[in-house]
Amino acid sequence: MSLIERRAESNPSLPQRDLIFDLGLHRGYDAEFYLSKGFQVVGLEAVPEICDSTCKRLAPFGTRFVPINKALSHRAGEMATSTAFPEKMIGEV
Numbered sequence: 051m052s053l054i055e056r057r058a059e060s061n062p063s064l065p066q067r068d069l070i071f072d073l074g075l076h077r078g079y080d081a082e083f084y085l086s087k088g089f090q091v092v093g094l095e096a097v098p099e100i101c102d103s104t105c106k107r108l109a110p111f112g113t114r115f116v117p118i119n120k121a122l123s124h125r126a127g128e129m130a131t132s133t134a135f136p137e138k139m140i141g142e143v
Contacts, residue, residue, distance in 0.1 A: 073122055078104040085111040096121035096129075 068089050072081045075093035077100070084091050085108065093108075093115065095101040101119040108115045121129055 075104055075117065076100060078108050081115065082108060082111075085114055090114045090116070092116045092118065094118045094120060094122060 070084045070089045070091045072091055072093040075081060075095035081091040081093045098119055101117055105117045
């Protein structure tokens with residue numbers, strides 16, 4: 051049974067149509083919007099440091115937020131991740 055299936059079983063009050071996938075979670079602003087509207091969100095983020103900080107920020111939403119620290123690719127295997135400016139998160143101005 052997948053993580054998503056286990057989460058769905060543990061929270062039967064949320065029908066499947068209330069499940070959002072945030073691919074490229076980054077700071078989690080989109081995820082936070084949907085969580086605040088009552089949706090369950092699965093967030094996928096490849097950069098561990100970004101994923102960790104976003105998980106801490108979205109922790110108040112409890113089990114409705116499912117973070118996954120992985121990358122999505124057309125190829126199987128591992129990849130290196132980096133940010134252009136380590137002192138800033140990607141996408142910040």
